Amino acid sequence: MSSASPAERPRARFELDDRGFDEVPRKYRKYYRRWMGEGDALAPNEVLCPVCKVVIRSSRELREGDRVYCMACMTRMRVVRAEDGLLIARVEY
Numbered sequence: 001m002s003s004a005s006p007a008e009r010p011r012a013r014f015e016l017d018d019r020g021f022d023e024v025p026r027k028y029r030k031y032y033r034r035w036m037g038e039g040d041a042l043a044p045n046e047v048l049c050p051v052c053k054v055v056i057r058s059s060r061e062l063r064e065g066d067r068v069y070c071m072a073c074m075t076r077m078r079v080v081r082a083e084d085g086l087l088i089a090r091v092e093y
């Protein structure tokens, strides 16, 4: 086991593909996908918008404190760690 904290580890990078999310302009489509509900799982570069249940995708691994923007509902959020350890998005006012 390394003693390095996750914050010191370089972030993993992700290749994004177009998942056909047509609620935003074409050039932004790869940054979003629909949440498939029960059985769906979030990748380390994905976070669920709590407002409209759209998955926001990043080209790099997401970490606590990151700011994300949901273009589908125009909400700004910050990535936080939930009690169960999962990364979730919290709306910023």
Ligand SMILES: [Zn+2]
Binding pocket: 049, 050, 051, 052, 053, 054, 070, 071, 072, 073, 074, 075
């Ligand atoms: Zn949203």
